[in-house]
Amino acid sequence: KQEVTQIPAALSVPEGENLVLNCSFTDSAIYNLQWFRQDPGKGLTSLLLIQSSQREQTSGRLNASLDKSSGRSTLYIAASQPGDSATYLCAVLGPSYDKVIFGPGTSLSVIP
């Protein structure tokens, strides 16, 4: 059964720092991995999606990498801003192409 974990559970950094969030999954037979952002009391916003055949995706200050063989993905946030404060979730699709398994999330706080 696929299990997804995220480290750290919480992170507090001063504004301007670069940071890395980690996501691990136990079954490498995935179709894609998606990173989401969730603000308190709000829904999920998709940040980046990496297909199983890809190694990384970039959007602005965000870069996500995927290493299927080791069951790991990282989300790199450059030059963090207070507006980046939120919970970040990773989710894997597969291996049956229909079920989605979420990690527990990393709560990020960027201090001005």
Next chain:
Amino acid sequence: EAQVTQNPRYLITVTGKKLTVTCSQNMNHEYMSWYRQDPGLGLRQIYYSMNVEVTDKGDVPEGYKVSRKEKRNFPLILESPSPNQTSLYFCASRIRGLAGGQETQYFGPGTRLLVL
């Protein structure tokens, strides 16, 4: 505007009183899904639907029903709600896709349910 809508956004009910949470998407997506989010447990999939009249259980289907009579709608039904179903519920949709894994999920704003 492409979106997934849910109604109601907030609901307080009592044990045993049947309720339905509606979900609708305007993106012509084949795949729709329901999740619940609980502190310490994260997001867990309840049911999903690959297309009209095709539904299947996720990881926590007990106590829930769904139907998919139209492509745009995927209601979640709680026939006899219990306090352990108090949670934050999300509906999501995406294209089904044939291969390649390009299917971004789009989420609704959530429905906060309290069962007394």
